[in-house]
Structures are given as C-alpha cells and as structure tokens.
Amino acid sequence: MSRFASPVGHALSSGITRRGVLALLAAGTAAASPLLAGCTSDRTAATTTTGAPTGAATRGGTARLAFAGAGAAESLDPTVGTSPCDLARYAVVFDSLFFFADGEAKPSLATAAEADSKARTCTLTLRKGVKWHDGTPFTAADVVHTLKYRASPDRVSPSELSAYFDLASAEAADDHTVVVPTVQPVGDPATLFAGAGLHVIKDGTSSFSADNTVGTGPYRVTAFKTGVETRLERYDGYWDGDGYAAEVVLLSVDDAQARVNAVKDGQADYASDISFTTAKAGTPGAGLQIRDAGKDARTTYGFVLNVSRDLPSDPRVRKAIKLGIDRKALVQAVFLGYGAPANDLFGAGAKYYLDSVDVPQRDVTDAKRLLKAAGATGRPFVVRTAEYETGLNSSAELFVEQLKDLGLDASLVKVSTTEGYDPAGMKACDAMSFPLGPFSLALTYTRSAAFETLAFPDEELTEAVATAISTTSETERAEAWTTAQKVMADRGNWIAWGRSDVLSLAQEKLTGIENRESPKYPWLGKAGFTA
Structure with missing residues (x-):
C-alpha cells in the first residue's frame, strides 16, 4: 500500500x-x-486497559480477529488492498524492508539503508538466513523484483517511492545488498521505505491466490474468502522467532458493532477499532476487556x-x-x-x-x-x-x-x-x-x-x-x-x-497484539493466549 x-x-x-x-x-x-445531542455527558469514560497482557503466550490454539474489510475489493496482492483487514493480513504474511514502531523506522528484511555523501544513492543491506514459506532463501533478487514490480505503470497504484527513488534501476550488488539510485536527495531512506507499505514479494511473483501466495512473514495463507475471512497457519522457522497461535483467522467485518457482537458471542477473540459509545457503555461480557493503544x-x-x-x-x-x-x-x-x-x-x-x-x-x-x-x-x-x-x-x-x-x-x-x-x-x-x-x-x-x-x-x-x-x-x-x-x-x-484513543475489544487472555504502523491494523506475528 x-x-x-x-x-x-x-x-x-x-x-x-x-x-x-x-x-x-x-x-x-x-x-x-455519535450524535452531538446527548454526547456531552460529564460522566467519566469507562476504564480501559492500555495494550495487551504482558504475560507469555502458550503455543497453540486459534486466534480469531475481526477487522473492517473491503468486501469484494479485498486482495492477497499487497500492492492493492487498503482496508484494515487487508493491511493486517499483509503485515503478517509478508515482511517489509523496514517497519514503524515507537514513531520511527525499525529494521526488518533490511538491516540498514545507507545514503551516500550526496544522498543520491541508497544501499540496502539485507538480512541473512531468511526463508520464504516454500523453503527457498530470501535474496537481493526478491527485493529488486519487488521494487521493479511496484514501479511498473501497470500497477493499480504504482509506489509513491518513485518520487524519490529510481526503483526500476535498482540492482543487486550481491545476494544481500541492493543499490537503489535516487531521483532527488534522500538522507534518511529507511524512513521513506518504512512509510511506503512496501511488502517484499518473491522474485517472479506476478499473481496472488491462496494456492501460490508465499511470504517471509510469521504466518502463511491456507485459505482466503474475499470479504469474509483469511485463514493463516503459523510458519515455523520465522527469522524473528516462531509465533504462538497455531492459526490466525482474520474476519472481515465492516460494521463496528458487528465486530463487537462477534467477540461478545464468542465468534472472535478481538474486535478492532470499536466506537467510543461502545467503550463508554463498558465491557459487554465477562472475560472481556476494552483496550486502548496508548497515548x-x-x-x-x-x-x-x-x-x-x-x-x-x-x-x-x-x-x-x-x-x-x-x-x-x-x-x-x-x-x-x-x-x-x-x-x-x-x-x-x-x-x-x-x-x-x-x-x-x-x-x-x-x-x-x-x-x-x-x-x-x-x-x-x-x-x-x-x-x-x-x-x-x-x-x-x-x-x-x-x-x-x-x-x-x-x-x-x-x-x-x-x-x-x-x-x-x-x-x-x-x-x-x-x-x-x-x-x-x-x-x-x-x-x-x-x-x-x-x-x-x-x-x-x-x-x-x-x-x-x-x-x-x-x-x-x-x-x-x-x-x-x-x-x-x-x-x-x-x-x-x-x-x-484507538479502542478495541478483546478476550482478556489474548496477547501479542503489537502496534506498529497503526493500531487499527496491528502486527499479529506474536498473537496468542496466556495460560
């Protein structure tokens, strides 16, 4: 995106x-x-819990999370989708070169992005030992393919990184180094890459379906029903440590109250982005908590x-x-x-x-x-x-x-x-x-x-x-x-x-929900349940 x-x-x-x-x-x-009428009450807002539980998760189980979706417009192609459900899925199936956490760029598939003295060239140093879901090694060729794919005018939305980098001219210096020319000086390339939603796809990839989508992320796609749900299986051997839940199911539920009802009725463990009126009414059931993502x-x-x-x-x-x-x-x-x-x-x-x-x-x-x-x-x-x-x-x-x-x-x-x-x-x-x-x-x-x-x-x-x-x-x-x-x-x-505040409703034992780019589509790579 x-x-x-x-x-x-x-x-x-x-x-x-x-x-x-x-x-x-x-x-x-x-x-x-909420309507303006009747919403100016001085009544104290219902208590929320900041963040997810800090206790260690146990391995196993299925975490079911409901996000706002986009119906028939949802896609497995990480250059297409824009809904929170799409973005949560992309973030856990694919990895980016860099991601945002605590307000700044953090390394992921790239460990460094260095500008030359005139900020006219960016050299990306890539992480070693990473494997795709099909077991093949991640290399510079994958990054070069990704940059060229995103630069193509055939894309629904060519990457806006093209305003800063000559993506089509990116070259692999070796298996773990990519050199990207700039079209204007860029002194902090990691921040631009982190903000671009640049999910790295495998060399040669040109289409995406439940049968052929592979990433380097902590979970891999096993089933995808547009506008309904995505089923993801833990990929053991993830470079940043294996996940906890054996399966993550993303439910595409556009209506916020329907997401809340799904958690209340036990059909989901988490509802993203609930309304302020729902939060003020208090938790809708035992064993649930209203969470805020922090100031x-x-x-x-x-x-x-x-x-x-x-x-x-x-x-x-x-x-x-x-x-x-x-x-x-x-x-x-x-x-x-x-x-x-x-x-x-x-x-x-x-x-x-x-x-x-x-x-x-x-x-x-x-x-x-x-x-x-x-x-x-x-x-x-x-x-x-x-x-x-x-x-x-x-x-x-x-x-x-x-x-x-x-x-x-x-x-x-x-x-x-x-x-x-x-x-x-x-x-x-x-x-x-x-x-x-x-x-x-x-x-x-x-x-x-x-x-x-x-x-x-x-x-x-x-x-x-x-x-x-x-x-x-x-x-x-x-x-x-x-x-x-x-x-x-x-x-x-x-x-x-x-x-x-960005609010959600969750089972008390659900943990590992990590805010990166936005708490409206958090990173789920370590989602699981405390004992």
Missing part, C-alpha cells in the same frame, strides 16, 4: 495518487459517529484549510480559527472522554515531534477581532467532511456551529468516503476534515498536502521539509523538523483540535 507523497506544496507534480490518500485515511474507517498511538483529528480560497489565505482568519474554536467541547462531544485536545500539529508520537508546542488557549474576543479586521465577519465559509474516522462528521457539525459563533457564515457539506477527496469538491470548500495517525513526520508533512487544495505553500515550510528529507545529518534533520512544526503551529493551515 502506498503511503508516501512528495514535499509539501508539490504533491500533484510528483505522482501522488488519490488512492494513496484514501488508503491512508480509509484504513481507520469505523462505525457511524502515542492516538489518531489526530482536525481540519485542513484551503489557502487557495480567499478567507483561509488570510493569516488573520487562520489565527482566528485557531484561537476561537472550543477544543475541549469537541473532545468531549466526539471522543466521549477517550482523548485530549491537540495543538494544531499532526504527527504526535513520531520521532522529532515537537512536544513543546502548547494547545492554543481559547480567546473568542481576539478571534472575533481578527475576523473583523480581515473583513471576514458574515462571509460564507464552507466546511467539507467525510466519515473516514468515527466522529469526523459530528466534529464538523460542531466546528461549523463554533465558526458561526465567531461570526462566519459557516455551512457544512457531508459526502461519502468515496467522494471525500474528490479534487473538484475540495476546491469548492474552505476547510476539509482530516484525520491522521501516528505516522512519521516525513509522511505526515507530505500526505496532508497530497492535493493542492490542502497544501500550505510557505517558502520556509517547503525548505524545512526538503531539508529534513534530503539531509544525511541527524542534527540538521531534527532542526528542520522543528522549523516545519513551528511554521505550521504559528501560521499554518492545520486546525488539529484533538487526539482520540
């Missing part, structure tokens, strides 16, 4: 695909949002202002909105206590994230003064929203009411998730609801600008992001990301108002 785009303000010119944005956002789509794995909710439009282009209007909205009211109404106000920055939990930026203090008087000075009072302001995350639509409703209180003639346009990022529709709005998980800053500062109508064309910001991506100096990279975040907090077009 493609997850990377080009530098802020220049996304369209370098081949960012609409599917890439939809994939990143739709991966977290959950059940219908660093929260999803940031916000709005991106379209600075190609008259009002959002005025820094006084942007400042007024930052100062005037009631973040606490939004958090309480939408998250029901499962979250906290945000500071207008996406990327919380990632390496280089600027924790020192405070949540803006609400000042309605100053906000109204700024809007009046900008000549914005009483003028139309259109907010567009789609329910990519539980509560985005209801947050947009409350946001519009708050803008009206500040003096704007605000209105709301609700569209389906398939229409949400339609370029024409986005061009006609002043603000667009936008959620983003705990991804790297490189991903955060490019994917949020995947369309010109969401980009922030600021010279200082563009230079900072370009430096952060191209420099080989860790010190320069940290300084560049600090600059970029200060620009966005001070005068940027992000109104990131809150961070929500």
